[in-house]
Each structure stands twice: as structure tokens, then as C-alpha cells.
Amino acid sequence: MKIWICAKVLSKCELLFLVCEAQTCPLSSRWEEDKYEDGIKWKFLEHKGPYFPPKYQPLPHDVKLYYDGKPVKLGLAAEEVALFFAQMLDHEYTTKEVFRNNFFRDWRKEMTEEERVLITDLNKCDFGEIHAMHRERVETRKNMSKDEKQVNTEANQKIMDEYGYCLLDHHRERVGNFKIEPPGLFRGRGEHPKQGMLKRRIQPEDVVINCSWDSRFPEPPAGHRWKEVRHDNTVTWLASWTENVQGSFKYVMLSAISKLKGEKDWEKYELARRLKSRVDDIRLQYQNDLKSKQMVTRQRAVALYFIDKLALRAGNEKEEGETADTVGCCSLRVEHITLHDVLDGEKCVVEFDFLGKDSIRYYNKVPVSKRVFKNLKLFKESKQEGDDLFDRLNTAMLNKHLSSLMPGLTAKVFRTYNASITLQEQLRELTSDNMAEKLLSYNRANRAVAVLCNHQRAPPKTFEKSMANLQTKIESCKEKLALAKRELKQTKEEAKGSSDSNTVEKKKKAVQRSAEQLLRMEVQATDREENKQIALSTSKLNYLDPRITVAWCKNMEVPLDKVYNKSLRAKFAWAVEMTELDFEF
Known part of the structure; x- marks a missing residue:
């Protein structure tokens, strides 16, 4: 595979760098084509x-579902859905009441009338044989020959x-x-x-x-x-x-590595970079709007304050038909915030507690300016649970206002801007010369962004076991280092008065290797512990200008594959090729 990069002059005299897999055409013909009129993505x-996916294959005749202790032969439609449940028996999902109720209701829809009359209680269903068959198939796949x-x-x-x-x-x-x-x-x-x-x-x-x-x-x-x-x-x-x-x-x-996707990514991050030159003026305006005589203007100013300072989503991410009680900034209700005049020694603290995108809980306690705090008290007056906090505002109104301040600006651009600028500022604090510590510092910078954007995850099921294994290796490495130090000391004593220093130098190198290995493992343990409930990949994929990472890797002499996996390197090939050492977001 060959990645080609070149520049094309746009109507606004900007340079747009694009990337593609140039497998079927010469470079010149690929990139010298005319740009299409607005809105047109392709001509062919x-x-x-x-x-x-392949069709469902029925269960073997000797594998059955049991209901109230008796074997039941299901029709193919109901049998396939039963298999879905059996495959998940190792997961805590199948113990949750809402999961079980939703499954059983939909499963019964796939049953024949006779099956529905028979099977009326999920608790009487025994999926054991089906689950055992599934586990056997998983093991067979794991143990396939070369x-x-x-x-x-x-x-x-x-x-x-x-x-x-x-x-x-x-x-x-x-x-x-x-x-x-x-x-x-x-x-x-x-x-x-x-x-x-x-x-x-x-x-x-x-x-x-x-x-x-x-x-x-x-x-x-x-x-x-x-x-x-x-x-x-x-x-x-x-x-x-x-x-x-x-x-x-x-x-x-x-x-993600196609020409159109690369172009879209480039444009997204360039838009966020343009915000950098305008953000001070925008912040000054919404600070002034906090004391506006118009309630809608005040509400818009407070919403922008939250979106800018806390990287909250605007609130239009709920997908059509979704019934989960998820909200964003503009759709916050009065019960989602609690106001504290003083909390833990801090004044004017807002306590947030709501479900955000994908039903991920957002919980945070944040000190805010006195004027923001005063406005929030005003917004909550004479309102009850269930009432909108920003009852004069919606996402469309907010984005329309933002686009009047800067073409193309939306609330989401703030999220990209603040994520990228946070990464860049965090990376500037790095001073270590050790590779393991450099990578830890990079992940900590990435984690700062993930915390800002509320990118959470559940700790991996194998976390405790893998940490225990790593700790065992660390203890073994400590013993190895201690032994190497004792041997070095002994060798030095034996070499006193001798002109032969080669053995001493070898022992010194052995101590150094063991010390470096121990440091790598300890840094790895710290990194895993700090990262167990934070999802780093989301911000890397969607919110962090890749040119920041590429420039940092070049300046710090860190191989890019240490921080970007293969798919990210392919997705951001345009950034890999175009980024100079002095790149500034």
C-alpha cells in the first residue's frame, strides 16, 4: 500500500492536504481534478x-433448552433468540431485571402460539446446554490449527x-x-x-x-x-x-483512510484551530451577556459557559426513537444541578448529576463565577423537577448564534477545540528523557482530555488478574535488580587493585538493564491503574487534532506506533505526512 500526499489550492487560497490509497491512478490525475460545486461529493x-451475515444454523439435536426441567424443541426463530441469551450468560447483563424483561418480551414475539402458551416464566428456563455448546465452540476457535x-x-x-x-x-x-x-x-x-x-x-x-x-x-x-x-x-x-x-x-x-474522510477530518480540525483566534472575543461576549436584560440571552451565555469550560455536549445527540432519559447542556432540567453557596471550602459550586450520551452518567462538582451562579439561581426560581433549566433556549438557537460569530462554528467545535488545546498544553509540561515515562506522560495528557469530555468505561473484567500478574513480575524484577547490585558490589571489591575492569563494567550494565526493566514495569502498572475507568480511544479518534500528537512524537523522538495503533495511523496518514516539528494547534 502506498500513501500519496499532495496539496491543492482552494478558492480561499488555503492549502488542503488530502490522503488516499493511490492504487488505480497516477498521483497527478488523482489530485488535479476540479473541485466539485458546493454540496456535490462525487460524480461516479x-x-x-x-x-x-450468514443464515442461522440450527442447534445440534442433542443440545436443548429446558423449561421447568423438561426439554423443549423450539422453532428456528425462537431458538436463535434463545442462543443470543445463552451466549451472554457469563455477562452481568443477564442478571439485570430490565435486560431480562426486555429479552423475554421480545423472545416471546418470536415464538409460535404453542411455545408462548408453554413458556411463561424466564426463571424456569434452563439455557445450560446451549451455553455449554457456545463455550465449546469458543474454545474450538481459540485452539484452531495454523x-x-x-x-x-x-x-x-x-x-x-x-x-x-x-x-x-x-x-x-x-x-x-x-x-x-x-x-x-x-x-x-x-x-x-x-x-x-x-x-x-x-x-x-x-x-x-x-x-x-x-x-x-x-x-x-x-x-x-x-x-x-x-x-x-x-x-x-x-x-x-x-x-x-x-x-x-x-x-x-x-x-476512515479514504480521500473524502481525510478531507473531512482536516476541515474539522482546521475549523477548531480557527476558533483559537476568536475564542477570547467569544468568551468576552458571553461573559457580558451574563448580565443582559433579556432572559434568553442570559441563558445562552450560561449554556456557552458550560459548553466552553466543561466540554458539555449541546444536547442534540439523542437518536431518533431513543427513550433513555439522556440530556445535554441545553436540555438540562432543574433536578440535574444542585447549587451550593459553599462546598468543601469552595464558593459558588454547581453539582451536576445527569445521564449524558449513551446513558453515561455525568457527575461533577464545579466552582463557577458569581455571576453564573446568580443566574442559575434565577433560572431555577419557581420551577419544579421536570422543568427545563434553560426554558428559553434550544440547541438550534445556540448554534445559530455561534455561526453568526464565526462561520461554521457550533457547540461541538468547542469540544474539539478544548480537547485539542488541553492535550497540547499538557504535553508542554513533559521533560522526561525516559521512553516509558514519556509514554506515561502522553497517556496522562490524553486522560486529562478524556476526563474533561467524560469518556468513561467500566474496568476490564480481567483488570485485577492482569494487575496481579504484573505486580508479580515487578517483585521478581526487584529481586533481580537487588541480586545484580550485590554482584556488582562483590565484583568491585574483588577487582580492587586489579587492572581488569571489564567484569565490573558488565555488572554495571546488568544493574542498569534491570533498573530500566523495573522502571518500565512500574510505569506500566501506574498507567494501567490510572486508565482502568477512562476511555482514551474516543478522544484520540474524534476530538484530538492528530497533528499535535505527530509533532510531539517527532520532537520527543517517540515512535508514532507507540501512541497510535495501525488503524489510527492509517486514518490520520494526512497528518503524519504534513505535520512539521513546529506545528501549533
């Missing part, structure tokens, strides 16, 4: 459509070759998520009220195909037809459908 698009793994690899590569590429304006581009997600049970994040519901199997009749009118249209699977074939070149998705649990749209998109 051809692809194979999405890849559908030849068996090679067969699987070749089969997957064949699927990739057929469905994983498209022709975009007659250039070969990678397709991202071309595989339709198989059916299963919805998990959600946090305490999602729909967890346990059945995610139904997507059929070709559910899928809308998007391609150019003069291309070879994708062929649906035998015996099926597409819901629709359209030719919309103002969007970049190749196929779409609606999933049944939340009613949200799903898309087959271009890969």
Missing part, C-alpha cells in the same frame, strides 16, 4: 453493496476483496463498515432502558442502496430485492437501513 460511485486459521484468513480476505472496496469517481477506495451487524441482543451503554431487546436480522428489503445511475448496481442476495436504489451524490454513504431497537439510521460509509 460503484460498489457491491453490504455483506450480510492451517485452519489460514483458511479463515483467506475466506475473510475474499470477502474483503469483493465488498471492501468501491469505485469513487473511478478511483478505488476502501469501504469502512461493509458488514451488516448480525442479529443479537441490544446492550447499550450505562443503564440503558432498552438493553436486552432483540436486534432483528437486517434483510435486503430493509436496505437502501446509493450509487451513481451509470454504475453497475449491486445485486441483492438471491430471492431478495433492495428496499430502494437511489443516486444521491450529496452524501457519502453507500447503503443505509434503520435498526429496530432505537429506530436509528445505520450506514455503510467510506473507510
